[in-house]
Amino acid sequence: MEELLTFNYTIPGDDFTRAGEASSSVKNKLKKMGLDSNTIRKVSIAMYEGEINMVIHADGGTITVEISSEKIRMILADTGPGIADIDKAMENGYSTAPEEVRSLGFGAGMGLPNMKKYTDYMNIDSTVGVGTTVTMDVRL
Amino acid sequence: MITTQTLIDAGLFTLKTAGDPSKNIGKVFCCDLLSIAMGRAPSESAWVTVMGNRNTLAVASLADISCIVLAEGITFQDAELDCAEQEGIAVFTTELPVFDAALKIQELLS
Ligand SMILES: Nc1ncnc2c1ncn2[C@@H]1O[C@H](COP(=O)(O)OP(=O)(O)OP(=O)(O)O)[C@@H](O)[C@H]1O
Ligand SMILES: [Mg+2]
Numbered sequence: 001m002e003e004l005l006t007f008n009y010t011i012p013g014d015d016f017t018r019a020g021e022a023s024s025s026v027k028n029k030l031k032k033m034g035l036d037s038n039t040i041r042k043v044s045i046a047m048y049e050g051e052i053n054m055v056i057h058a059d060g061g062t063i064t065v066e067i068s069s070e071k072i073r074m075i076l077a078d079t080g081p082g083i084a085d086i087d088k089a090m091e092n093g094y095s096t097a098p099e100e101v102r103s104l105g106f107g108a109g110m111g112l113p114n115m116k117k118y119t120d121y122m123n124i125d126s127t128v129g130v131g132t133t134v135t136m137d138v139r140l
Numbered sequence: 141m142i143t144t145q146t147l148i149d150a151g152l153f154t155l156k157t158a159g160d161p162s163k164n165i166g167k168v169f170c171c172d173l174l175s176i177a178m179g180r181a182p183s184e185s186a187w188v189t190v191m192g193n194r195n196t197l198a199v200a201s202l203a204d205i206s207c208i209v210l211a212e213g214i215t216f217q218d219a220e221l222d223c224a225e226q227e228g229i230a231v232f233t234t235e236l237p238v239f240d241a242a243l244k245i246q247e248l249l250s
Pocket of ligand 1: 106
């Protein structure tokens with residue numbers, strides 16, 4: 001069986017000073033592994049957008065990163081409010097971000113589109129009132 | 141192609157922390173909305189913005205942006221500057237508006 005390297009992170013909700021720590025940690029690990037900078041950049045951008053979404057919209061969650069010889073898979077799971085209309089959420093510019101995070105620079109409604117743009121595969125599995133799981137792959 | 145050191149030597153802006161001055165700067169990018177910057181700022185760019193908080197730094201670091209120029213007299217707090225230094229990202233400040241600051245960098249680039 002192929003070896004899989006796995007990293008797990010717990011993301012606290014509503015902590016904007018720490019948001020992005022998990023993504024930075026993964027970036028540093030991938031750098032140490034000697035991956036090319038373009039791949040690292042794609043993973044970093046996609047994971048940060050997912051991480052910050054969990055902080056802003058879902059009161060935190062967990063992130064699992066699995067690295068195999070073919071791909072880097074990111075699984076972001078939360079037990080937040082869920083997304084009622086995923087197609088709408090994926091639209092450029094759609095955002096329900098509250099005023100206090102807009103003043104920090106969030107709320108352009110480009111996070112999910114960025115995640116799509118910088119990954120080779122993305123799936124959102126969401127149930128209103130239950131939570132959201134976003135799975136993304138960047139091929140190696 | 142210029143480096144952050146070129147920008148430091150040009151003395152156009154106030155240097156707050158030098159980070160890694162050998163980083164290349166190939167383009168200048170302006171936007172205050174973080175996810176637009178995340179999606180569109182080229183790697184190895186100078187980012188001119190008025191958004192001076194910890195999240196600005198996270199975006200710069202994860203998107204491989206070389207340096208941040210805070211326009212309109214905006215500054216980072218000391219904790220952010222320490223963090224920028226650790227991440228190797230130079231931070232400059234200026235009283236200039238965003239466009240004027242970006243234009244000065246563009247003039248160095250061309
Ligand atoms: N994990 C999540 N749980 C619940 N809703 C979410 C989640 N992620 C995204 N959403 C919904 O999808 C919308 C669009 O997300 P997207 O990341 O594209 O934009 P945003 O977070 O509002 O702004 P930004 O441009 O700063 O990322 C959000 O405003 C929110 O309504
Ligand atoms: Mg978002």
